[in-house]
Amino acid sequence: xxxxxxxxxxxxxxxxxxxxxxxxxKNHCSHTYTMYTPVYTTLSKVRANxxxxxxxxxxxxxxxxxxxxxIFVNEPNEGIHIxxxxxxxxxxxxxxxxxxxxxxxAVLGNTLYADSYKDLxxxxxxxxxxxxxxxxxxxxxxxxxxxxxxxxxxxxxxxVFIVTGWIARDTTVPCEHGNVYPVNYYAVASFDQSANSTPxxxxxxxxxxxxxNNYLYAVxxxxxxxxxxxKPQQPAFENKSFIDYHIETIYPFKxxxxxxxxxxxxIYDVSTPGNPERQTQFLHVRSCDPVVANDDHYAWSTLRTAxxxxxxxxxxxxxxxxxxxxxxxxxxxxxTNPEGLSKDGNTLFVCDTKxxxxxxxxxxxxxxxxxxxxxGLEPSDVIAWNNVAxxxxxDGLYQFDYSDLKNIRLLSKIGLN
Numbered sequence: 001x002x003x004x005x006x007x008x009x010x011x012x013x014x015x016x017x018x019x020x021x022x023x024x025x026k027n028h029c030s031h032t033y034t035m036y037t038p039v040y041t042t043l044s045k046v047r048a049n050x051x052x053x054x055x056x057x058x059x060x061x062x063x064x065x066x067x068x069x070x071i072f073v074n075e076p077n078e079g080i081h082i083x084x085x086x087x088x089x090x091x092x093x094x095x096x097x098x099x100x101x102x103x104x105x106a107v108l109g110n111t112l113y114a115d116s117y118k119d120l121x122x123x124x125x126x127x128x129x130x131x132x133x134x135x136x137x138x139x140x141x142x143x144x145x146x147x148x149x150x151x152x153x154x155x156x157x158x159x160v161f162i163v164t165g166w167i168a169r170d171t172t173v174p175c176e177h178g179n180v181y182p183v184n185y186y187a188v189a190s191f192d193q194s195a196n197s198t199p200x201x202x203x204x205x206x207x208x209x210x211x212x213n214n215y216l217y218a219v220x221x222x223x224x225x226x227x228x229x230x231k232p233q234q235p236a237f238e239n240k241s242f243i244d245y246h247i248e249t250i251y252p253f254k255x256x257x258x259x260x261x262x263x264x265x266x267i268y269d270v271s272t273p274g275n276p277e278r279q280t281q282f283l284h285v286r287s288c289d290p291v292v293a294n295d296d297h298y299a300w301s302t303l304r305t306a307x308x309x310x311x312x313x314x315x316x317x318x319x320x321x322x323x324x325x326x327x328x329x330x331x332x333x334x335x336t337n338p339e340g341l342s343k344d345g346n347t348l349f350v351c352d353t354k355x356x357x358x359x360x361x362x363x364x365x366x367x368x369x370x371x372x373x374x375x376g377l378e379p380s381d382v383i384a385w386n387n388v389a390x391x392x393x394x395d396g397l398y399q400f401d402y403s404d405l406k407n408i409r410l411l412s413k414i415g416l417n
Contacts, residue, residue: 035090044157045167046164049098050121052131056081057097057417061392063208064103066383067107067201070128073397074105083126085276088388089400089411100162104214106209107201111232113209113216115141117162120227122235134233138384140240141220141359183330204381204392205340206291211253219247219259226274238274253293256324260291265301265404267324282319282327290381296342297322298330298365302338303348314338316350318365331366342389347371347405351379357391357400359381359408372408374400408409 058081062074069086079099081366084092101117112131114124117204120137209218216227216235224243227235249260257276264283268276282299291301299319305312316335318330337353348362356375360368378394387403388411396415402408 035169038163038168040161041164050133052095055093065201065203104208106211108211140237144288205292208379210250210252215274219250249290258291265291280325304337342382342384344384349384351380353378
């Protein structure tokens with residue numbers, strides 16, 4: 001494999017690092033740095049292992065999607081856990097699909113859709129213990145990192161190389177004078193780490209993939225990508241539409257797409273499937289912004305501070321969408337650092353990170369009432385469905401029974417490795 005540019009970078013940085021010192025006194029001076037050298041694998045070999053493998057313990061759960069009796073939980077940049085949830089009180093982690101570069105997912109019938117770096121991959125999940133890819137749509141998520149191509153831009157999977165690991169090596173070099181600076185160096189930059197007649201599942205509020213009327217809509221940081229799913233296991237890329245910068249999430253409701261960005265909420269009409277038309281935008285201060293809706297009158301959005309979003313606002317916003325071209329703020333509620341949210345009827349669930357999971361009576365949007373606050377977990381997203389709330393938290397996957405709002409109870413927890 002020829003990598004002259006990469007080797008030149010490594011040699012240059014090695015020379016620069018000689019200026020940094022990590023151990024010195026009057027008689028001795030040296031510096032130590034750690035060189036991380038990438039391990040490359042051809043895309044064809046990576047794809048050959050995109051299938052059901054033995055179950056793995058959760059390490060850093062990301063996005064989730066529920067379909068039937070199964071929960072699909074993303075392990076960022078590594079793949080997707082398949083959990084048999086036919087008994088929510090005792091869920092079983094049954095398989096893991098290796099998908100390098102995976103951040104998002106969605107399900108339609110017996111097909112799972114997932115991103116893998118720049119590609120969209122469709123999987124046949126008829127048998128969760130024997131999942132296999134059925135289609136690769138190449139190079140559609142152009143903003144994603146991860147490919148290193150050395151064949152003049154070829155998409156031949158035998159000519160495309162992916163970083164699949166790192167080899168660390170500590171090196172100590174003597175020097176004559178200087179201060180102490182411990183150094184870690186990565187040889188290349190790491191990757192960026194975001195009513196249907198057809199049976200679909202349910203995604204969380206932090207999702208970037210959603211399915212509506214046999215179309216998959218997937219947002220990147222700037223664009224809305226549209227895939228035709230008339231042949232579910234052979235998705236076809238149809239179009240891409242620029243939305244704005246800093247797009248974060250997408251959520252479907254009836255024939256609408258609610259798209260969260262760090263400067264507002266965009267609402268698109270998809271009454272004509274595959275042909276989204278922007279109807280309005282609700283602007284807010286710069287913050288991260290998941291959004292959900294479950295009726296024709298209100299949308300609910302959390303704003304939070306984060307290094308990649310900026311801003312200084314942490315709140316829950318209630319937005320009047322009854323006149324879709326004239327949206328307005330109903331009320332804001334102060335939060336600590338809210339992330340995902342979900343709404344079932346008049347019951348609202350908000351993940352307020354270190355404050356835990358907050359459950360509200362939201363029957364009066366301008367005067368919501370706290371029913372219960374569940375502490376002891378740091379949740380990032382929640383799906384409330386059929387009296388069970390699935391919660392992705394820093395320490396695992398929780399399920400709560402909320403059939404009796406006066407007695408919300410823990411059903412199960414799948415902890416981390």
